[in-house]
Amino acid sequence: MKFKLPKTPAVYVKGKSFRLADVDPDDTKPFAHHPDDRDEATPRLLALRQRLSELQELLYAEHKRSLLIVLQAMDTGGKDGAIENLLTGVNPAGVLVASFKAPSKEELDHDFLWRIHAQAPKHGHITVFNRSHYEDVLITRVHGLIDEKTCKQHYEDINNFEQLLMNSGTRILKFFLHISKDEQAKRLQARLDDPAKNWKFDPNDLKERAYWDDYQDAYEAAMRHCSSGDAPWFVIPANEKWARDLAISEIVVAALEDMDPQPPKPDFDPKAQVIE
Structure with missing residues (x-):
């Protein structure tokens, strides 16, 4: 891990022994021991929004590095809500949200990372992927569109792709918003x-719901193969939306503070400037 992980319900995926079933989607500790305590989180969330706004401005001014945030979840997992919360108060000039749905015919005529690479963050920007390149080791695997050999090759391709982004100055954070099957039923x-x-x-969400266990296995395998200290996967207990939002904000702010973006020094002497 490249930065000190703040205390949140989030689980950092480390090692091949990780089991998604061991993560409680209702967990709100250490934020609160009961969901009714969520009001205590509001001041902290507001402070994190302010800090994120400050850090994003510095990242934009520095214009040397970038941050990529990947969000994955089962249907109704809360990706849109998490994005809305995270980017509240952030200057939209330095942010891009890219959503990846079923690939078009043109996209299918290229390698699976072609459309993803085109949306990678520019220097100074924060980019959020609503779904991502991981769809090609999730839905394709669950529905038998790729075999095990191809899936393993895709894991390697994804790791190499993310390493390329990191070599170019992009910090990567990946979040799986973990809800229970019962919670999905309530939201549907x-x-x-x-x-x-x-x-x-x-x-179609009902059709995909029938593959719930297969998707859990596919997510677990993808995170096991593609989580590292440089490009970590975090499982966010997401049945409680307020805890989900707070956990993501804590981790994103901690990562940006570790990056410590600095504004460029002026190429003139500010003290010598006279405004008449």
């Missing part, structure tokens, strides 16, 4: 019950 039902949220419901 809420989308059906509220007319204002019907647009969020996709009948």
Whole structure:
């Protein structure tokens, strides 16, 4: 780990012995021992938003390095909500959110990383991937679109791709928003019950839900193969949205503080400038 990990419910994936089933999606400790304590987290979250805004401005001014945040989750896992919370108050000029859905025909005519690389963060920017290159070792594996040999090759390709980004000055943080199957059912039902949220419901989500255990296995394998101190995977217990948001913000701010971006020195003497 390149930076000191703050105390959160998040689990840093380290080693081949990691088991996703060992992570409790309801966990809110050490933030709180009961979900009703969530109001105590609000002041801390507001302070983290302010600090993130300051650090992003410095990163943008420095214009030498960048930060890539990868978000993955099961359907209804909360990626959109997590992004909205994380980027509240951040200057949009220095941020990009890239969403990766089913690849187009043109994208399928290239290697699986082609469309991903085009969205990699520019110097000075924070880029958030809503889904990512990991889809090609998740949905493709679950539905038998790739065999085990190809999947292992993709793990290697992903590790090499991320190393290339890091060699170019990009810090990488990867988050899996971990919800329970029961919580997913509640969130899907809420989308059906509220007319204002019907647009969020996709009948295909029910088809994918039938593969729940297969997806859990695929996520676990991907994180085992592709988590390192330089490009870590974190499992975020995400049944409680407030704890999810706070954990992500704590880790992102800690990583940026470790990067310690510095504004460039002016090529003139500010004291010699006279404003009439």
